[in-house]
Amino acid sequence: MTQIEMENKQALKPKSQMKSDHKKILKLSPEYTQSSFAWITSLALTIVFLLNCFDFSTKTIKPFAFSAFLAYSLFTLIQIGLTVAIRKDILTSGTIRKTTRKLGFIQLLGVFTGNVFVVSFAFNVIKEKKTPEYMFAVYMVMTQFFIIAISSLNLFKPYVSNTFLLAMTLLVAILVFQLAATLLVAKHVTNQSTKRWMTWIAIPLILTAATGNLFALILGYGLLMKGRSNDLSRIDKWDTMWGKITRNTTATLGLFFIIFMFSISVCSNFTFDYSMAVENNYSALLQPPSISYPLGTDDFGRDLFTRIIFGARISLVVGFISTIIPAVVGGALGAIAGYYGHRTDNIVMRLLDVLYAVPGILLAIAIIAAFGANITNLIIALSVGSIPTYARTMRANVLMVSNYQFVESARALGSSDLSIIFRQVIPNSLAPMIVKATLTIGGAVIATSSLSYLGLGVEPHIPEWGNILKLGSTYLETHSYLAIYPGLAIIALVLSFNFLGDGLRDAMDPKLD
Amino acid sequence: MEVKASTRDGNRLLCIMQNSYDKMHQRNSYNCIIMILGLPVHLFLFMFYVWRKRDNTYSSLLEDSKRSLADEGFKEKLRLEFRNQLIRKCEFFGQHVNESELEKQVENLAEERFLKIAREKTDKRLLKEGKTKSSYSNFFRSLLSQPLFFFLTLLPGLLMYLFIFMYSNPFVKYVFERLVISVFVVIGVVILVFSILYISPFEPAANIIGETATPEQISAFNRLHGLDLPYLAQLWEAIKGIVTFDLGASYAGNEDVITSIAKKFPITLIISLLSLVMAVLIAVPIGIISSTKPNSFFDYTFMFIALLGLSIPNFWQGLIFILNFSIKLQWLPATYNPQNWLSVIMPIIVLGTALTASVSRMTRSSMLEIINEDYIITAKAKGLNKRQVLWKHAVGNAMIPVITVIGLLFGGMLGGAAVTEKVFNISGIGSYIVDKQFIPDIPSILGGVVYVAITISLINVIIDILYAYLDPRIRSKIKQY
Numbered sequence: 001m002t003q004i005e006m007e008n009k010q011a012l013k014p015k016s017q018m019k020s021d022h023k024k025i026l027k028l029s030p031e032y033t034q035s036s037f038a039w040i041t042s043l044a045l046t047i048v049f050l051l052n053c054f055d056f057s058t059k060t061i062k063p064f065a066f067s068a069f070l071a072y073s074l075f076t077l078i079q080i081g082l083t084v085a086i087r088k089d090i091l092t093s094g095t096i097r098k099t100t101r102k103l104g105f106i107q108l109l110g111v112f113t114g115n116v117f118v119v120s121f122a123f124n125v126i127k128e129k130k131t132p133e134y135m136f137a138v139y140m141v142m143t144q145f146f147i148i149a150i151s152s153l154n155l156f157k158p159y160v161s162n163t164f165l166l167a168m169t170l171l172v173a174i175l176v177f178q179l180a181a182t183l184l185v186a187k188h189v190t191n192q193s194t195k196r197w198m199t200w201i202a203i204p205l206i207l208t209a210a211t212g213n214l215f216a217l218i219l220g221y222g223l224l225m226k227g228r229s230n231d232l233s234r235i236d237k238w239d240t241m242w243g244k245i246t247r248n249t250t251a252t253l254g255l256f257f258i259i260f261m262f263s264i265s266v267c268s269n270f271t272f273d274y275s276m277a278v279e280n281n282y283s284a285l286l287q288p289p290s291i292s293y294p295l296g297t298d299d300f301g302r303d304l305f306t307r308i309i310f311g312a313r314i315s316l317v318v319g320f321i322s323t324i325i326p327a328v329v330g331g332a333l334g335a336i337a338g339y340y341g342h343r344t345d346n347i348v349m350r351l352l353d354v355l356y357a358v359p360g361i362l363l364a365i366a367i368i369a370a371f372g373a374n375i376t377n378l379i380i381a382l383s384v385g386s387i388p389t390y391a392r393t394m395r396a397n398v399l400m401v402s403n404y405q406f407v408e409s410a411r412a413l414g415s416s417d418l419s420i421i422f423r424q425v426i427p428n429s430l431a432p433m434i435v436k437a438t439l440t441i442g443g444a445v446i447a448t449s450s451l452s453y454l455g456l457g458v459e460p461h462i463p464e465w466g467n468i469l470k471l472g473s474t475y476l477e478t479h480s481y482l483a484i485y486p487g488l489a490i491i492a493l494v495l496s497f498n499f500l501g502d503g504l505r506d507a508m509d510p511k512l513d
Numbered sequence: 514m515e516v517k518a519s520t521r522d523g524n525r526l527l528c529i530m531q532n533s534y535d536k537m538h539q540r541n542s543y544n545c546i547i548m549i550l551g552l553p554v555h556l557f558l559f560m561f562y563v564w565r566k567r568d569n570t571y572s573s574l575l576e577d578s579k580r581s582l583a584d585e586g587f588k589e590k591l592r593l594e595f596r597n598q599l600i601r602k603c604e605f606f607g608q609h610v611n612e613s614e615l616e617k618q619v620e621n622l623a624e625e626r627f628l629k630i631a632r633e634k635t636d637k638r639l640l641k642e643g644k645t646k647s648s649y650s651n652f653f654r655s656l657l658s659q660p661l662f663f664f665l666t667l668l669p670g671l672l673m674y675l676f677i678f679m680y681s682n683p684f685v686k687y688v689f690e691r692l693v694i695s696v697f698v699v700i701g702v703v704i705l706v707f708s709i710l711y712i713s714p715f716e717p718a719a720n721i722i723g724e725t726a727t728p729e730q731i732s733a734f735n736r737l738h739g740l741d742l743p744y745l746a747q748l749w750e751a752i753k754g755i756v757t758f759d760l761g762a763s764y765a766g767n768e769d770v771i772t773s774i775a776k777k778f779p780i781t782l783i784i785s786l787l788s789l790v791m792a793v794l795i796a797v798p799i800g801i802i803s804s805t806k807p808n809s810f811f812d813y814t815f816m817f818i819a820l821l822g823l824s825i826p827n828f829w830q831g832l833i834f835i836l837n838f839s840i841k842l843q844w845l846p847a848t849y850n851p852q853n854w855l856s857v858i859m860p861i862i863v864l865g866t867a868l869t870a871s872v873s874r875m876t877r878s879s880m881l882e883i884i885n886e887d888y889i890i891t892a893k894a895k896g897l898n899k900r901q902v903l904w905k906h907a908v909g910n911a912m913i914p915v916i917t918v919i920g921l922l923f924g925g926m927l928g929g930a931a932v933t934e935k936v937f938n939i940s941g942i943g944s945y946i947v948d949k950q951f952i953p954d955i956p957s958i959l960g961g962v963v964y965v966a967i968t969i970s971l972i973n974v975i976i977d978i979l980y981a982y983l984d985p986r987i988r989s990k991i992k993q994y
Binding site: 027350354360361363365369371372446449473484487490491494499502 | 697710712713714715821823825826828832833836929931932935936943946947953966
């Protein structure tokens with residue numbers, strides 16, 4: 001084949017080839033994929049609102065759902081336009097033009113409709129060089145904003161809790177401070193370091209994490225490290241690790257929702273009135289959703305919205321504790337079995353096989369049958385069943401790690417077995433455990449509500465998502481919203497944990513590097 | 514002719530037995546089991562062995578080599594060597610040399626080394642003369658090759674011979690050991706569940722008879738159900754009951770526990786199995802397609818749906834299904850009814866959702882891993898087209914971890930069926946256990962949980978065996994002792 005023929009062939013590249021080339025170029029741009037993700041999810045939400053804004057039985061339009069539909073469709077349309085613009089920019093010049101990036105500021109307004117997908121995209125697109133700190137700052141502000149927005153729904157209630165005004169003022173003040181900090185972070189933090197005076201902002205930022213806004217804590221820690229530490233490898237590790245997670249849109253949104261839920265469970269102590277969630281109100285039985293009762297009321301006149309907010313803390317607490325206990329116990333057993341091997345391994349793992357043979361839910365039912373249904377027993381019951389899986393994961397890692405040379409050198413230097421296990425082996429086999437734990441918290445949340453639904457979990461008088469659902473299921477025919485909303489809350493939380501777990505796995509998996 | 518053939522077969526059998534015994538006696542645990550199983554034979558043989566040992570060549574040979582070594586002055590040489598070594602050692606560490614202590618140590622070390630070398634020498638001589646060191650296992654081994662001995666001891670040693678014969682085939686050995694392990698696991702499960710229920714602070718008697726129960730009534734109830742017995746006696750009864758399928762009557766309602774469990778088990782099993790079939794039929798193709806087009810819109814959508822499926826609580830999904838398909842659309846009945854097969858559709862889908870999601874995610878990740886393996890590149894380089902590579906080389910291998918996951922999740926599904934059964938009002942084993950736990954009705958809960966655990970163990974054994982049969986890597990691993 002001559003040179004000319006070759007060139008001809010190049011020029012006559014088939015159309016499909018061109019298309020796949022385009023696809024490859026577009027895939028390399030994180031903004032483009034984020035933008036597509038944002039418009040698709042936004043469109044999906046728009047369709048959900050559209051389907052809900054028309055009441056088929058009475059043939060009327062619900063004003064609230066309809067206005068939400070209008071707002072969402074507006075931002076979705078802008079988002080689609082932006083996606084097209086970004087696509088054109090990338091295919092013509094290879095980068096996104098400054099003017100296109102400026103358009104992102106419009107999408108920031110989406111924060112008032114509660115459309116997190118569009119807003120998180122907007123923050124991504126308006127800054128070209130993103131540091132993990134910038135992302136934390138942005139999500140920190142978003143969390144704070146949504147907490148204030150959710151809490152201010154209480155203004156439409158007949159009465160608010162005593163601490164409401166004070167708490168709201170504080171929250172708004174914190175929001176203003178965090179906004180200022182975000183602007184500074186966007187300006188002065190680079191991937192390598194930051195100005196030393198930024199550390200003075202870091203300390204009050206860490207203090208604001210007392211509202212449960214853990215993004216502030218991570219951001220403050222990052223600023224302190226970058227401002228004070230000279231250990232470049234440590235900073236680099238931090239940047240790569242968090243960079244990978246924050247580039248993963250779904251994982252970050254998962255983390256955002258978890259922290260938001262955590263924060264609202266902390267703040268709701270002061271901004272929400274617990275009596276709304278537990279005390280009977282016979283003047284407001286089975287009210288449909290309205291502005292003063294955003295999700296309606298149940299058959300005792302209790303506000304469903306407040307109940308769901310107060311239920312979040314139980315799901316989070318039970319989920320976390322019943323993941324930490326088996327992770328520690330199972331991890332220790334697995335580490336011992338894997339490190340010592342032979343007979344120890346055999347004995348430990350065979351005993352755990354017994355535990356593994358009983359399905360988790362059945363074991364939990366048996367334990368609760370024996371000791372009664374309350375939160376402590378529920379946590380124990382859920383913990384015991386998942387010890388073996390953690391032990392297996394840890395054992396497999398330890399078996400691998402304890403063959404590495406650094407363990408051998410530690411042994412040659414005369415370290416004791418215990419110090420080798422705790423200093424060398426366990427820290428190096430933690431990553432899969434963290435991923436596994438994140439992925440199983442979701443399972444624990446589901447198990448908690450399932451057991452509560454069966455009447456075997458949390459005591460029935462406590463507003464817990466499973467309990468709320470159990471009550472709602474009896475009104476399925478007439479007031480189905482009582483069963484739908486708590487279920488949506490469970491799904492959102494579990495989905496967030498699963499997304500975060502997937503993201504962590506991708507970030508920590510050395511195979512993907 | 515026939516006689517010859519049969520003797521040849523017999524010889525071959527003995528040969529197999531001998532080989533198998535050779536391999537087995539290297540492990541202490543197997544040796545122990547052989548001794549116990551063939552106790553009558555071994556008792557007799559051992560006495561015979563001790564009696565015959567008197568005219569043994571080994572000890573005389575040992576004496577002989579000892580004498581020859583002593584004649585060479587070997588012991589003196591050793592003593593001198595050790596003495597010098599010890600003195601040097603003491604000098605190095607700056608210790609004071611104690612003469613009598615030193616003498617003692619030298620004597621000990623020299624004696625030890627002398628015996629060791631004498632034994633080695635004897636072994637070497639034995640080997641040269643073509644004799645084996647006489648030990649009991651060698652003695653037994655040599656007898657095994659004699660047909661007469663074998664037939665004489667066939668009856669008393671039948672168990673032992675069966676055991677040895679079984680272990681001559683690595684595959685049978687694997688299956689057998691796997692079954693033995695599951696028996697132990699099941700016994701462990703009985704002990705675990707029974708102990709949990711035993712230490713319960715609740716008193717079933719008070720719950721059943723009511724608050725007005727007198728102490729006499731309570732003690733009569735306890736005596737009736739054997740609750741006044743000590744822990745071990747009750748535990749033994751429970752294990753016996755599980756094995757012999759006789760757990761007595763339940764506390765409330767006085768119905769036979771086994772009969773009620775047997776009545777409720779089939780429906781749970783059927784629904785779980787159908788869910789499994791549905792999950793595999795849907796999930797495996799989706800996983801394969803997703804993995805062939807990674808990071809495409811199709812892939813993202815399906816994996817998002819799968820993650821959503823993992824995040825939906827069973828009972829909520831069931832309620833939403835009832836709300837939409839039974840109440841609003843009125844397509845399917847809301848509760849289960851054995852006469853109406855339509856009523857089983859919703860429970861199957863609800864129960865199978867999580868499994869479908871897991872299996873499709875697992876299939877995808879396993880396929881993605883396999884596609885990057887060297888042998889797939891080889892297959893492509895060989896000139897196979899995409900489809901051949903995918904179906905002949907990738908899918909089969911990718912299914913191996915998927916099958917394990919299915920086995921493990923199926924157990925969880927049987928356990929998790931309790932919630933789905935409650936939602937759709939199915940009287941299966943799960944809702945039976947939940948109903949009985951309020952009392953707590955110990956035999957019913959114990960029976961329910963343990964029989965579910967047994968089913969799961971059995972399924973896992975079958976999957977393991979299938980594996981060993983299908984996966985050449987595991988097969989070769991089994992063959993290595």
